[in-house]
Amino acid sequence: RKEVEQDPGPFNVPEGATVAFNCTYSNSASQSFFWYRQDCRKEPKLLMSVYSSGNEDGRFTAQLNRASQYISLLIRDSKLSDSATYLCVVNKAAGNKLTFGGGTRVLVKP
Amino acid sequence: EPEVTQTPSHQVTQMGQEVILRCVPISNHLYFYWYRQILGQKVEFLVSFYNNEISEKSEIFDDQFSVERPDGSNFTLKIRSTKLEDSAMYFCASSSGGAYNEQFFGPGTRLTVL
Numbered sequence: 001r002k003e004v005e006q007d008p009g010p011f012n013v014p015e016g017a018t019v020a021f022n023c024t025y026s027n028s029a030s031q032s033f034f035w036y037r038q039d040c041r042k043e044p045k046l047l048m049s050v051y052s053s054g055n056e057d058g059r060f061t062a063q064l065n066r067a068s069q070y071i072s073l074l075i076r077d078s079k080l081s082d083s084a085t086y087l088c089v090v091n092k093a094a095g096n097k098l099t100f101g102g103g104t105r106v107l108v109k110p
Numbered sequence: 111e112p113e114v115t116q117t118p119s120h121q122v123t124q125m126g127q128e129v130i131l132r133c134v135p136i137s138n139h140l141y142f143y144w145y146r147q148i149l150g151q152k153v154e155f156l157v158s159f160y161n162n163e164i165s166e167k168s169e170i171f172d173d174q175f176s177v178e179r180p181d182g183s184n185f186t187l188k189i190r191s192t193k194l195e196d197s198a199m200y201f202c203a204s205s206s207g208g209a210y211n212e213q214f215f216g217p218g219t220r221l222t223v224l
Binding site: 032034038041042043044045046049087091093096097098099100101102103 | 145151152153155158168203210212213216217218
Protein backbone atom coordinates (compact mmCIF):
# COMPACT_ATOMS: atom_id res chain seq x y z
CA ARG A 1 0.00 0.00 0.00
CA LYS A 2 1.31 3.46 -0.91
CA GLU A 3 2.16 5.69 2.05
CA VAL A 4 0.13 8.59 0.68
CA GLU A 5 -2.45 7.93 -1.98
CA GLN A 6 -4.28 10.45 -4.16
CA ASP A 7 -6.65 10.34 -7.10
CA PRO A 8 -4.44 11.66 -9.93
CA GLY A 9 -7.41 13.31 -11.71
CA PRO A 10 -7.62 15.45 -13.68
CA PHE A 11 -10.59 17.15 -12.09
CA ASN A 12 -12.08 19.41 -14.75
CA VAL A 13 -13.81 22.24 -12.93
CA PRO A 14 -15.88 25.08 -14.38
CA GLU A 15 -14.73 28.48 -13.20
CA GLY A 16 -16.67 29.48 -10.09
CA ALA A 17 -17.53 25.90 -9.12
CA THR A 18 -16.50 23.98 -6.02
CA VAL A 19 -14.16 21.01 -6.16
CA ALA A 20 -13.12 18.65 -3.42
CA PHE A 21 -10.75 15.74 -3.25
CA ASN A 22 -9.15 13.50 -0.64
CA CYS A 23 -6.00 11.67 0.07
CA THR A 24 -5.37 8.70 2.35
CA TYR A 25 -2.26 7.94 4.35
CA SER A 26 -1.13 4.61 5.72
CA ASN A 27 1.10 5.55 8.66
CA SER A 28 -1.05 6.13 11.74
CA ALA A 29 1.99 7.70 13.45
CA SER A 30 1.87 10.65 11.03
CA GLN A 31 1.69 13.87 13.00
CA SER A 32 1.42 16.77 10.62
CA PHE A 33 -0.34 17.16 7.33
CA PHE A 34 -0.16 19.61 4.49
CA TRP A 35 -1.48 20.51 1.11
CA TYR A 36 1.14 21.81 -1.29
CA ARG A 37 0.47 23.17 -4.73
CA GLN A 38 2.76 22.42 -7.64
CA ASP A 39 2.64 24.13 -11.01
CA CYS A 40 4.17 22.41 -14.03
CA ARG A 41 7.95 21.96 -13.56
CA LYS A 42 7.99 24.23 -10.51
CA GLU A 43 8.67 23.63 -6.86
CA PRO A 44 5.98 22.53 -4.40
CA LYS A 45 4.55 25.54 -2.60
CA LEU A 46 2.86 25.24 0.76
CA LEU A 47 -0.85 25.90 0.36
CA MET A 48 -1.93 25.14 3.90
CA SER A 49 -1.22 23.04 6.91
CA VAL A 50 -4.08 20.77 7.98
CA TYR A 51 -5.02 20.82 11.64
CA SER A 52 -7.08 18.29 13.57
CA SER A 53 -9.98 20.67 13.93
CA GLY A 54 -10.00 21.49 10.23
CA ASN A 55 -9.07 24.88 8.92
CA GLU A 56 -9.97 27.39 6.28
CA ASP A 57 -7.87 29.86 4.35
CA GLY A 58 -9.98 32.03 2.08
CA ARG A 59 -11.55 29.80 -0.55
CA PHE A 60 -9.66 26.71 0.65
CA THR A 61 -10.86 24.38 3.39
CA ALA A 62 -8.89 21.40 4.68
CA GLN A 63 -10.13 18.60 6.90
CA LEU A 64 -8.31 15.82 8.70
CA ASN A 65 -9.90 12.54 9.73
CA ARG A 66 -7.38 10.66 11.86
CA ALA A 67 -9.68 7.71 12.51
CA SER A 68 -10.05 6.99 8.82
CA GLN A 69 -6.62 8.36 7.94
CA TYR A 70 -7.66 10.76 5.25
CA ILE A 71 -7.24 14.44 4.47
CA SER A 72 -9.46 16.50 2.24
CA LEU A 73 -9.18 19.78 0.39
CA LEU A 74 -12.11 21.81 -0.85
CA ILE A 75 -11.75 24.76 -3.19
CA ARG A 76 -14.71 27.13 -3.47
CA ASP A 77 -15.36 29.62 -6.26
CA SER A 78 -12.58 28.12 -8.40
CA LYS A 79 -10.39 30.54 -10.34
CA LEU A 80 -8.47 29.81 -13.53
CA SER A 81 -5.31 30.36 -11.48
CA ASP A 82 -6.23 27.42 -9.23
CA SER A 83 -5.26 25.07 -12.07
CA ALA A 84 -2.36 23.09 -10.66
CA THR A 85 -1.42 19.78 -9.10
CA TYR A 86 -2.30 19.55 -5.42
CA LEU A 87 0.06 17.44 -3.35
CA CYS A 88 -1.01 15.75 -0.16
CA VAL A 89 1.93 15.59 2.22
CA VAL A 90 2.42 13.96 5.62
CA ASN A 91 5.16 14.20 8.19
CA LYS A 92 5.86 11.75 11.02
CA ALA A 93 7.47 14.20 13.42
CA ALA A 94 9.05 17.62 13.65
CA GLY A 95 12.27 17.75 11.65
CA ASN A 96 11.40 14.60 9.73
CA LYS A 97 11.08 14.02 6.03
CA LEU A 98 7.90 14.84 4.17
CA THR A 99 6.16 12.00 2.37
CA PHE A 100 4.34 13.10 -0.76
CA GLY A 101 1.37 11.72 -2.59
CA GLY A 102 1.44 11.59 -6.34
CA GLY A 103 -0.77 14.66 -6.63
CA THR A 104 -4.26 15.48 -7.86
CA ARG A 105 -4.40 17.52 -11.02
CA VAL A 106 -7.08 20.23 -11.15
CA LEU A 107 -7.96 22.07 -14.35
CA VAL A 108 -10.25 25.07 -14.02
CA LYS A 109 -11.89 26.02 -17.28
CA PRO A 110 -13.79 29.17 -18.27
CA GLU B 111 9.62 37.34 2.11
CA PRO B 112 12.60 35.06 2.75
CA GLU B 113 13.00 32.21 0.29
CA VAL B 114 15.18 29.23 -0.50
CA THR B 115 17.42 29.73 -3.52
CA GLN B 116 19.14 27.12 -5.67
CA THR B 117 21.84 27.19 -8.33
CA PRO B 118 22.15 26.31 -11.10
CA SER B 119 18.60 26.17 -12.42
CA HIS B 120 19.63 23.61 -15.03
CA GLN B 121 22.71 21.37 -15.14
CA VAL B 122 23.61 19.10 -18.03
CA THR B 123 26.35 16.55 -17.44
CA GLN B 124 27.84 13.43 -18.92
CA MET B 125 27.28 10.08 -17.25
CA GLY B 126 30.04 9.38 -14.73
CA GLN B 127 30.77 13.04 -14.01
CA GLU B 128 30.47 14.66 -10.61
CA VAL B 129 27.92 17.40 -10.01
CA ILE B 130 27.37 19.75 -7.11
CA LEU B 131 23.97 21.33 -6.59
CA ARG B 132 23.84 24.38 -4.39
CA CYS B 133 21.18 25.75 -2.10
CA VAL B 134 20.89 28.71 0.24
CA PRO B 135 18.22 27.89 2.84
CA ILE B 136 16.15 30.48 4.68
CA SER B 137 18.54 32.13 7.11
CA ASN B 138 17.04 31.28 10.50
CA HIS B 139 16.06 27.73 9.58
CA LEU B 140 17.73 24.79 11.27
CA TYR B 141 16.64 21.78 9.21
CA PHE B 142 17.66 21.23 5.61
CA TYR B 143 16.51 18.70 3.08
CA TRP B 144 17.02 17.46 -0.44
CA TYR B 145 14.23 15.92 -2.44
CA ARG B 146 14.06 14.86 -6.04
CA GLN B 147 11.31 14.47 -8.60
CA ILE B 148 11.77 12.39 -11.70
CA LEU B 149 9.63 13.73 -14.56
CA GLY B 150 6.04 12.59 -14.16
CA GLN B 151 6.62 11.02 -10.76
CA LYS B 152 6.09 12.08 -7.18
CA VAL B 153 8.47 14.08 -5.04
CA GLU B 154 10.84 11.74 -3.14
CA PHE B 155 12.87 12.41 -0.03
CA LEU B 156 16.64 12.03 -0.28
CA VAL B 157 18.21 13.32 2.93
CA SER B 158 17.70 15.57 5.92
CA PHE B 159 20.41 17.50 7.71
CA TYR B 160 20.41 19.04 11.16
CA ASN B 161 23.11 20.28 13.49
CA ASN B 162 25.79 19.66 10.85
CA GLU B 163 24.99 16.03 10.32
CA ILE B 164 22.66 13.81 8.36
CA SER B 165 19.59 13.00 10.46
CA GLU B 166 17.84 10.73 7.98
CA LYS B 167 18.43 9.41 4.48
CA SER B 168 16.44 7.34 2.03
CA GLU B 169 17.44 4.25 0.09
CA ILE B 170 18.07 6.47 -2.91
CA PHE B 171 20.81 8.34 -1.03
CA ASP B 172 23.57 5.80 -1.55
CA ASP B 173 27.35 6.20 -1.42
CA GLN B 174 27.31 8.27 -4.62
CA PHE B 175 25.54 11.09 -2.78
CA SER B 176 26.85 13.41 -0.11
CA VAL B 177 25.71 16.64 1.50
CA GLU B 178 27.61 19.44 3.11
CA ARG B 179 27.03 22.78 4.76
CA PRO B 180 30.44 24.28 4.10
CA ASP B 181 30.05 27.83 5.34
CA GLY B 182 26.92 28.30 7.43
CA SER B 183 24.80 29.55 4.55
CA ASN B 184 25.18 27.15 1.62
CA PHE B 185 23.88 23.59 1.63
CA THR B 186 25.18 21.38 -1.16
CA LEU B 187 24.32 18.03 -2.67
CA LYS B 188 27.10 16.22 -4.48
CA ILE B 189 26.60 13.28 -6.81
CA ARG B 190 29.98 11.65 -7.33
CA SER B 191 29.44 9.65 -10.50
CA THR B 192 26.16 10.49 -12.18
CA LYS B 193 23.98 7.86 -13.82
CA LEU B 194 21.29 8.32 -16.43
CA GLU B 195 18.65 7.58 -13.80
CA ASP B 196 19.84 10.55 -11.71
CA SER B 197 18.15 12.85 -14.23
CA ALA B 198 15.47 14.66 -12.23
CA MET B 199 14.51 17.93 -10.57
CA TYR B 200 16.35 18.31 -7.29
CA PHE B 201 14.64 20.47 -4.69
CA CYS B 202 16.23 21.85 -1.57
CA ALA B 203 13.98 22.66 1.37
CA SER B 204 14.41 24.15 4.80
CA SER B 205 12.34 24.46 7.94
CA SER B 206 12.53 25.99 11.39
CA GLY B 207 11.67 22.60 12.84
CA GLY B 208 8.67 23.82 14.78
CA ALA B 209 5.90 21.47 15.84
CA TYR B 210 4.36 21.48 12.41
CA ASN B 211 7.68 21.52 10.54
CA GLU B 212 6.48 23.44 7.52
CA GLN B 213 9.13 23.02 4.87
CA PHE B 214 9.78 25.62 2.20
CA PHE B 215 11.17 24.60 -1.14
CA GLY B 216 13.62 26.22 -3.50
CA PRO B 217 12.90 26.50 -7.23
CA GLY B 218 14.88 23.37 -8.01
CA THR B 219 17.79 22.35 -10.19
CA ARG B 220 16.95 20.33 -13.26
CA LEU B 221 19.72 17.77 -13.70
CA THR B 222 20.06 16.10 -17.08
CA VAL B 223 22.54 13.24 -17.37
CA LEU B 224 23.50 12.28 -20.92
